Amino acid sequence: MKFQRTLVLAGLLATVTGPAAVLADEQFVGLPSYxxxxxxxxxxGLFGGWIDYMQMINERDGGVGGVKITWEECETEYNNARGVECYERLKTKGQSGNTVFMPVSTGITYSVLEKVPQDKIPMVTIGYGRTDAADGRVFPWVFPMITTYWSQASGIINYIGTKEGGMDKLKGKKIALLYHDSAYGKESHAILDKLAAKHGFEVTKIAVAHPGNEQQSQWLQIRQQRPDYVILWGWGVMNPTALKSAAKTGFPREKMVGVWWSGAEEDTVPAGDAAKGFTAAGFNVAGSNYPVIQDIQKFVYGKNKGNMEDKSRVGSVYYNRGVVHGMITVEAIRKAQEKYGKGKAMNGEQMRWGFENLNLDDKRLAAMGATGFMPPLKITCADHEGPGKVKFQQWDGTKWKVLTDWVDSDRALVRGMIEESAAAYAKEKGITPRDCSKEG
Amino acid sequence: MLYREAGQFKTSYSADQQIFPILQDRYGYWVILAIFGVLVPMLASAYWLKAILIPVLIFSLAAIGLNILTGYAGQLSLGSAAFMAVGAFGAYNFRLRIDGLPFLVALILGGLAAAAVGVLFGLPSLRIKGFYLAVATLAAQFFIVWVLVKFPWFSNNASSGVITAQDVVILGYHFDGPQAKYVLTLAVVAALALAAKNLVRTATGRSWMAVRDMDVAAEVIGIRPMRAKLLAFAVSSFYCGVAGALYAYTYLGTVEPEGFNLDLSFRILFMIIIGGVGSIMGSFLGSAFIVLLPILLDNVVPAIFGNALGAGFASNLQLIVFGGLIIFFLIVEPHGLARLWQIGKEKLRLWPFPH
Incomplete structure (x- = not known):
């Protein structure tokens, strides 16, 4: 059957392009979507944005350096076993196999963590995944880019500090952490404990069992303790429930700060008016008045090639997050081509070099039409995370409004913890960390 | 014709009581084992071995475990995934904390740890039955995952509660390629499946079935329900535990407690319902059905409709077709795929001259 299909394809190709056609290089990206x-x-939303951006690059620029980007989706259902199957299936697709894997699921990230170095496929986890993989000396093939959970927690405390008028004002304050009771939610604990000790505030951790559609007792506890701020470290249905319960309890939403998996339209719209005033961190912003989104509207949706069934979601938080995924993929291809030859398809190893030497400064971001859309990003051999910065947006009842510029995290503290944790992993697995001074 | 046992005379009790009384089955068993043990690892691609055959085997083992409990002893359980988690984390911790512990010993110790936990959560089965017991085992599902997340000791203080399986080494040989891992998984699963097949024919297995069919009657004829039920929980959890350890060591390599969620328990339950409740063979068929069909649909559906419909619709269509096929099979054959296989054997017995 495969042979027949190849024959038909070949026949079609021959009639369309004529006998002299030479197959141009194509860059394959496997998408483990859900x-x-x-x-x-x-x-x-996320995979739609990602696909639309690559489509836009193909339509507007004719690909990267003349190399068209191709992709294929594989449905994971957010299930680890299905994710592994997708990883293995996509691995051999395309001209040079899959060249980057972004699971968009912490579970799948862990499931393929051991496989990517063997298969020489770089794995990029933007805003989720294994935090200590930011130490590129121990994890050469994993890139938890832009920012990690630890940087985010630190960024949120810095934001609260500025809101209060200085980090010294945090002393004696009470902060409640309402977290999803899972590995994801617990990522916040160690860093918040350290920050609490450093700045002298008190942190109360309140667990919400998955899925979190019942939070009566948690909010009773919050009402009794009267914290100054509540950090919402939620996921899925837990977020709107928390906002509604906060409204019922009478806790001001202006004093609730969400993480980036709590700060999308999907989290606030179901909560209705209760979400008004809620603030959340994000490594990308919402909105469609950025040149990059307008180019997508023009070159992709203008030609009716868009991926989103509901076009009004273009410019939403998840969609724009997908665009960030697309931009990082495309820029890594571009960077790798600079070193290994323009107009050629890159393989996994070359792509890894591209990710490791990624440098999206303000100038590059402006050229991409994404000034303020995502933070400037510089990856090095040792630091696979990059800026670790977030912006805070507030929900005004109908849309997200950007409140701040990029807020920095306590880099020294976070980096120290990352290196400590990565060193422990290296010791357990018997890995000798790379010497970054020898990397070209 | 193919399955006719005419001319196969049994001259001793042991010949009459062997696992596969029919010659064709006996040879068939070795032929199938040879195909999957020798030919498949030589011919199959890494994708097939790593992404399809290994999980099918591991889930078959977990399904055998649940089948022993639910199919043979009649105790409905929704905690299979949690017992898998105990096996995985148990084997990991035994290897982490005892230097030089051989892999196979750790595998068995992981299974025994799961068995101990299984007995503990099987205690309510002495008092409650049916759906109420299912709810009680649901507690095991949530409690065990919660414990593994709550106490960082189990994951060696990993910040996110995730464990990374150590290398698999047996007698100095590193099982790191897909072929090696597959053969190892196959060997463990085949040995345990054969043991299970044998076990359900012993006095223990018959006492399970007696308890399943009517526990008062079983008690009257001298079977101790407590012993039978708890033993079923222990053996079942042992199988699930070994499956969980294999899941960590030969399949994923890195596992998190949340990976062993209720969803996985339900999938294992569906495997035995589709495959055949109370059948070892059915566990394999059910596991293959539940693991392979979604992957097949994911390949076929977008290829046929992919461009015409949106990607979201194509994904949802797969679920619709999958659910529809499950309903279809259950209506056509409520006793599962194993029963279809049995009917097929009956037909083959007469073929090509049916009455």
Missing amino acids: RVGAYASGGS
Whole structure:
């Protein structure tokens, strides 16, 4: 059957392009998407944005250096076993196999963590995944880019500090952490404990069991303790429930700060008016008045090639997050081509070099039409995270409004913890960290 | 014709009581084992071995475990995934904390740890039955995952509660390629499946079935329900535990407690329902059905409709077709795929001259 299909394809190709056609290089990107199941609302937006950006690059620029980007989706249902199957299936697709894997699921990240160095496929996890993989000396093939959970927690405390009028004002304050009771939610604990000790505030950790559609007792506890701020470290249905419960309890939403998986339209719209005033961190912003989004509207949706079924979601938080995924993919291809030859398809190893030497400064971001859309990003051999900065946006009842510029995290503290944790991993697995002074 | 046992005379009790009384089955078993043990690892691609065959085998083992409990002893359980988690984390911790512990010993110790936990959560089965017991085992599902997340000791203080399986070394040989891992998984699963097949024919297995069919009657004829039920929980959890350890060591390599969620328990339950409740063979068929069909649909559906419909619709269509096929099979054959296989054997017995 495969042979027949190849024949038909070949026949079609011959009639379309004529006998002299030479197949141009193509860069294959495998997409482990999830469009069904509990997290489909996030997945469809994110993968839609990612695909639309690559489509835009193909339409507007004719690909990267003349190399068209091709992709194929594989449905994971946010399920680890399905994710591994997708990883293995996509691995051999395309001209040079899959050249980058971005699972958009912490579970799948862990499931393929050991496989990527063997298969020589770089794995990029933007805003999720294994935090200590930011130490590139121990994890050469994993890139938890832009920012990690630890940087985010530190960024949120810095934001609260500025709101209070200085980090010294945090002393004696009470902060409640309302977290999703899972590995994801617990990522916040160690760093918040350290920050609490450093700045002298008190942190109360309140667990919400998955899925979190019942938070009566948690909010009773919050009402009794009267914290100054509540950090919402939620996921899925837990977020709107928390906002509604806060409204019922009478806790001001202006004093609630969410993480980036709590700060999308999908989290606030179901909560209705209760979400008004809620602030959340994000490594990308919402909105469609950025040149990059307008180019997508023009070159992709203008030609009716868009991926989103609901076009009004273009410019939403998840969609724009997908665009960030697309931009990083495309820029890594561009960077790798600079070193290994323009107009050629890159393989996994070359792509890894591209990611490791990624440098999206203000000038480059402006050229991409993404000034202020995502923070400037510089990756090095030792630091696979980059800026670790977030912006804070507030929900005004209908849309997200950007409140701040990029807020920095306590880099020294976070980096120290990352290196400590990565060193422990290296010791357990018997890995000798790379010497970054020898990397070209 | 193919399955006719005419001319196969049994001259001793042991010949009459062997696992596969029919010659064709006996040879068939070795032929299948030879195909999957020798030919498949030589011919199959890494993708097939790593992404399809290994998980099918591991889930078959977990399904056998649940089948022992639910199919043979009649105790409905929704905690299979949690017992897998105990096996995985148990084997990991035994290897981490005892230097030089051989892999196979750790595998068995992981299974025994799961068995101990299984007995603990099987205690309510002495008092409650049916759906109420399912709810009680649901507690195991949530409690165990919660414990593994709550106490960082289990994951060696990893910040996110995730464990990374150590290398698999047996007698100095590193099982790191897909072929090696597959053969190892196959060997463990085949040995345990054969043991299970044998076990359900012993006095223990018959006492399970007696308890399943009517526990008062079983008690009257001298079977101790407590012993039978708890033993079923122990053996079942042992199988699930070994499956969980294999899941960590030969399949994923890195596992997190949340990976062993209720969803996985339900999948294992569906495997035995589709495959055949109370059948070892059915566990394999059910596991293959539940693991392979979604992957097949994911390949076929977008290829046929992919461009015409949106990607979101294509994904949802797969679920619709998958659910529809499950309903279809259950209506056509409520006793599962194993029963279809049995009917097929009956037909083959007469073929090509049916009555």
